[in-house]
Structure formats: structure tokens, C-alpha cells
Amino acid sequence: MPVHPGGQVVMGHGGGGLLSAELVEQLFLPAFGNAAATATPTDSAVMALPGGTRLAFTTDSYVVQPLFFPGGDIGELAVFGTVNDLAMSGATPLALSSAFVLEEGLELDVLGAVAASMGRAALRAGVGLVTGDTKVVEHGHGDGLYVTTAGVGIVPAGVDIRPDRAVPGDVVIVSGPIGMHGIAVLSVREGLEFGTEILSDTAPLAGLVAAMLGVDRDLHVLRDLTRGGLATSLCELAATAGVGIVFEEQRVPVPEAVRAGCGFLGLDPLHVANEGKLVAFVSADRAEQVLDVMRATPEGRDSVVIGHVVDDHPGVVVARTALGATRVVDRPLGEQLPRIC
Amino acid sequence: MKYLDEFQDPALARRLLAEIEAAATRPWALMEVCGGQTHSIIRNGIDQLLPEQVELIHGPGCPVCVTPLDIIERALEIASRPDVVFCSFGDMLRVPGRDRDLFAVKAKGGDVRVVYSPLDAVAVAEAEPDRQVVFFGVGFETTAPANAMAVFQARARGLENFSMLVSHVLVPPAIETIMASPTSRVNGFLAAGHVCSVMGTGQYDPLAERYRVPIVVTGFEPLDVLDGIRRCVLQLEQGRSEVENAYPRAVSAEGNPVARAMLAEVFEVCDRSWRGIGLIPRSGWRLTAEFARFDAERRFDVGDLTVEEPSECRAGEVLQGMLRPDQCEWFGTTCTPRTPMGATMVSSEGACAAYHQYRRVAIPVSVRRG
Numbered sequence: 001m002p003v004h005p006g007g008q009v010v011m012g013h014g015g016g017g018l019l020s021a022e023l024v025e026q027l028f029l030p031a032f033g034n035a036a037a038t039a040t041p042t043d044s045a046v047m048a049l050p051g052g053t054r055l056a057f058t059t060d061s062y063v064v065q066p067l068f069f070p071g072g073d074i075g076e077l078a079v080f081g082t083v084n085d086l087a088m089s090g091a092t093p094l095a096l097s098s099a100f101v102l103e104e105g106l107e108l109d110v111l112g113a114v115a116a117s118m119g120r121a122a123l124r125a126g127v128g129l130v131t132g133d134t135k136v137v138e139h140g141h142g143d144g145l146y147v148t149t150a151g152v153g154i155v156p157a158g159v160d161i162r163p164d165r166a167v168p169g170d171v172v173i174v175s176g177p178i179g180m181h182g183i184a185v186l187s188v189r190e191g192l193e194f195g196t197e198i199l200s201d202t203a204p205l206a207g208l209v210a211a212m213l214g215v216d217r218d219l220h221v222l223r224d225l226t227r228g229g230l231a232t233s234l235c236e237l238a239a240t241a242g243v244g245i246v247f248e249e250q251r252v253p254v255p256e257a258v259r260a261g262c263g264f265l266g267l268d269p270l271h272v273a274n275e276g277k278l279v280a281f282v283s284a285d286r287a288e289q290v291l292d293v294m295r296a297t298p299e300g301r302d303s304v305v306i307g308h309v310v311d312d313h314p315g316v317v318v319a320r321t322a323l324g325a326t327r328v329v330d331r332p333l334g335e336q337l338p339r340i341c
Numbered sequence: 342m343k344y345l346d347e348f349q350d351p352a353l354a355r356r357l358l359a360e361i362e363a364a365a366t367r368p369w370a371l372m373e374v375c376g377g378q379t380h381s382i383i384r385n386g387i388d389q390l391l392p393e394q395v396e397l398i399h400g401p402g403c404p405v406c407v408t409p410l411d412i413i414e415r416a417l418e419i420a421s422r423p424d425v426v427f428c429s430f431g432d433m434l435r436v437p438g439r440d441r442d443l444f445a446v447k448a449k450g451g452d453v454r455v456v457y458s459p460l461d462a463v464a465v466a467e468a469e470p471d472r473q474v475v476f477f478g479v480g481f482e483t484t485a486p487a488n489a490m491a492v493f494q495a496r497a498r499g500l501e502n503f504s505m506l507v508s509h510v511l512v513p514p515a516i517e518t519i520m521a522s523p524t525s526r527v528n529g530f531l532a533a534g535h536v537c538s539v540m541g542t543g544q545y546d547p548l549a550e551r552y553r554v555p556i557v558v559t560g561f562e563p564l565d566v567l568d569g570i571r572r573c574v575l576q577l578e579q580g581r582s583e584v585e586n587a588y589p590r591a592v593s594a595e596g597n598p599v600a601r602a603m604l605a606e607v608f609e610v611c612d613r614s615w616r617g618i619g620l621i622p623r624s625g626w627r628l629t630a631e632f633a634r635f636d637a638e639r640r641f642d643v644g645d646l647t648v649e650e651p652s653e654c655r656a657g658e659v660l661q662g663m664l665r666p667d668q669c670e671w672f673g674t675t676c677t678p679r680t681p682m683g684a685t686m687v688s689s690e691g692a693c694a695a696y697h698q699y700r701r702v703a704i705p706v707s708v709r710r711g
Contacts, residue, residue, distance in 0.1 A: 325385060328702050
């Protein structure tokens, strides 16, 4: 059982950091037993169907507060988040389900606006919303509404993207500035302003991935950066693949408002959530081509190379600081906590 | 936002490092007082770049770290009460007491809320008049003015359902304790810039004089820290022991008079226990008699709750610069941020937690350049 004082679920178990990982490894997987024998630590599961087609399958729940935030809303998030989990295995997303848990008393206008946003988002991402479910809980038992989406997609022949394909020498690319979603949500939830308004980066990444596969069918690793931020994704990938990762901290694009917000609250931009960014591990000889096509897409126009996969220090991510020193990069324990001073 | 990139410039950093290297002819041990500085030093790797002669000792200026276990237990006790809304800055929530933290209290149904300002807690008290709203008033001189203002406002608005669990500590008595210790190795101090932005620099003159030790008021960005180190080393090499302000963009000699006036009205000096160090006379603040009815310890009658610190923990030696975190036998094995044995492992600004986060693994010197 995950060790935590009190022996109960705490908010950090949903933070996407170490506590979340422990919940999966120490509670869910043992409890599921053999039923989870083919589960993989990837954004979506890939299953071979009779006839050779490979199906990608994933699911995600969305509990964001507030429901509408600068640059997006829970409906858009629920569509793009699941589309992105499919895209990270190289799949072309086909269809999504949407299951709602509604709180008694929720304004129908609000629900209508969320649903309309989901419709627009699905059209933009090129997926169908093909099935769904609705449940209602009593007033006071839910935050207005929760959405769960599941999605399926088809992995094109010859595409094999998974963490353990990372090899030393691979180039690490980030598809744009980090931390925008987390700071955008925090700023409205807590009524904080950091100079300029910052918008969530919520976006579907399937088009970007398709463009990358167009020039490099042999793409090694993809991961979308969500809760826990860039640091968590890199740490998970290094651990799963048994490789080291070194990146130049200065090359990681951090918007000024994100930096200001993080500085103000004592948060690390590397730990802050994103909803429209990915990290890719690409063979060194393909990196330039891949980077060029990424930059030609709207979702990847600010893509940059930040570092390399190395055979030193397996499982450990190392940042070279602006001053030329080095440090270990860790994933957060649970939720990020604003500091006292 | 200004003042971020400007104070992280690598070329300027190299120049400051070269000046430090040129100046240092003998070994010097400097203590950065503030946990924010410790975090910045370890995160940016500043200590790796300094010449061998200049050693940084990580001081006791992390408010989460030095808050005694007694106070943590009182917080947990008060937060567990069904009539209480317990408001706190985020990083106090994960500090473990004997068998639980505030997150666990919250999971059991306690109404624990993270706020970004003590005035938010006053607003909660105003909005929910039938609940007892308690703010966890922790910190050094930096956070004290806002906490004083919260109590002042609560009285002005007649909010008798607001109270504060006060655990305020002061920097100068801690510096004095360290210097008076016969085992102290500290040759110079980097004083905490934000503390001085409130209190000014005058309090440090008697300390610099009495102990013949340079005290350089220092900021938090990499260049701030390097400039503080440079000035401190120069003073030591030239045989000077002065209070010097290396953070003039935030600190003036007299500090913030408005904030100091508010502090003088609401708080009075008292003895305080420091986790990892012990009792330091006249090293903290409590509410004055006039505001004592806003003291949560009185309101909830938890003042006699005491807890023993685990005796194996060596945080006291770390806080006084006698032991580097990674030299401790418990570091990274028995004692981790998940299972902290004491003060310096509980907050991200604690020296042990900073080492655990950024230095847990020995990093090879030759890394592939990106």
C-alpha cells in the first residue's frame, strides 16, 4: 500500500508525480493482478487486432476547476487530452466516448457550453464523439461536472513509439514553451495576476505527430507533457527506458509570465502542467528534419532541441544550469505547493 | 517581468566567479542565512562553481524547517476540529507531525485550505461567520508584516471568529547563537535580503562588530548570491567586518517603516524554540496583550501540547554548518522528503531536501553537450 500518514487518499495522489506513480505500482497493479499483465506505462495501450491492425486505446478523467479558464475549458481539455494520449503512440485518433458526472443544480447553460466546446474540439481534432453516459450526483457531491473520455485510434504500419526505444544519442525535442496551462488555471482559480494574461496551451497534437511521422517513420519516443510537467515526463521516460537524459536548462522555453508566476509562488516551471506540448526522442540524424516539420505546424512552431539521451546515469535526468553547473532533475512528490516566502 | 533574466546572466556570473577566485587566498566558510538562498545555490549549482577555498554553509533560515514539532502538533490538533477552517501557506501542509500531516487531516474531513495571503484567511472569516478561521502564521520577519496586518484587520472588522497560530522567528538572534557557539566555523554571513527589506540593516551592525564578522545583505538570484559572496570574501581578505548591502534594489538601511510600525503594534519579542537548534532567547514574536484574544493557542487551549524531536536526527548540526546534508548517515535512505526525520528534510528550502532533490545522484563530470 502507498505509504502516507493517515493511510487515506490525499490530493497528491492525483498530482501526476511520485505519489500518483506509487498508487499505480503499489495499489492498482497488484490488486488488478493478472488482468493487468499487458498494461504498459505509456499514454495509450497498443493492441494488435486479428488481421494485423494495431489499435491504440486510452482513457482520462477531467476534474479541472474552474470549468472555463483563459485559453480553454474542461470540454476542450477532455477531447484534446485523450486525442493527445492516442497521438503519443503515433495513432491516428478515430473516436471518443464521453461520460459525464453532473452535480445537481449545475446550470444547463454551463453544461451546454461545455458540450458545444467538446463538439468544436472534436471537429478540430478530426475525431468522432460516438458514445457516452450521464450520471447525476447530489448537490455538494461534485464540482459542477466531471468528464471522462476514452478514445481509440489506429497505429499506422511501421510505427513503433514507446519509451524503451530511447537509445543513447537520441535528440530530445520539446514542442514549445512550457507551463502555460498550469499557470493559466492557477491565475484564475486563485485570482492572481502576473503582469500579462497567460493562456492555457490546450491543443490537439495528432496533426503535429502525423507531420513528424511523415519525415521520420522511426520516431523513437513521444510523451505529452501534462500534470507534473516536463520534469515528470523526462524522469518517467528515463526510468522506463533505463537511459540517462541531459538537457540544457537555458534552452527550455519558459514564457516570461510563467517564469514570473513561478518565481512569485515558489514553483518550478519544469513541474507545471501543460496541455498542448510534447517531448520527442529522435535519432540524431533525423533531428533536423523532424524539427523543421514540427516548426511548420501551428502546434509545434516553437519547437526546440533541449538535450540528448545518454548512457551515463541510467534512470536519472540531469540539467546543465545557465551558469554551467549540473543538477539532478526530479519529479514532484504530489501537488506543487506554493512556498511561504 | 524585469529582474529575472538580468540577474541570471552567465557572462556576468563568470566575471563575478573570476573576481571571487582572484580574491580568495585562504579558506573561508560563508553561511547563507536564508533557505531561499540555499535553494537558489543548489538549484543553480553555484557551490560547484566556487573556488575550493570558498565553502558555503547552509543556515537556519527556512521557516518551515525551524517550526518546532510542538507547533506542528498544535496545528494538526486545531485543524482537526469540526468547527475550524484551517488556512495555511502551501508548504506547511506536508510537514509531518507524530503520525500525520495537514494533508492527512484534510483527507479525514478537516477543512484545511491553502491561501496565498493571510488576508485571504481574514476574508474567509468574514464570509463564514459561524466557523472559526485559523491562519498558520509561520515565518521570519519577511512574512510577519502581512500576518500582523491580518490580525489588525480582523480586530478592525470585529471578526472574533479569526485567530492565528503564531510561530514567528527572527534572524539576528539565530546569527548570534551560531556565532556564540564554540564549534562555529562561520567566517562571514550572507544575510537574508527579504528579511532586511522589512527590518533594514541596522540590527546587524552590533553583531558584525561584536563577532568581527562581515554580514553582507544578499538577494536570491544567481548574480545576487555571487555578488554577496564576492563582497564577503573581499571583506575577509581585507580584514574588514562590516554590514554591507548587496541588495540595494530591495533593501534600505531603515527597511520598511510602515511595516515595522505595524509589527511593533501587533507583535512583541518572546523566546522561541527552533526545530533542530532548541530554545533561543528573544528569538521570536508573539501577539501583544492587546491582540492576545486572536491567539489560536489560547482560543483552542492547546498550549501545553509538547512533542519530543527524534533524537537520531542531525538537523541541528546541519543548521549550524557542522555537517553537510549528504554526510549524514540517514540521508537518502532512512530520511527522505517522503519520510523526513527532521527539520531540514521537510521543506524544499531545507538544506537536506535541496541536496536530496538536486544532488541525490553523483553526476558524472563529462556530460554530452546539448
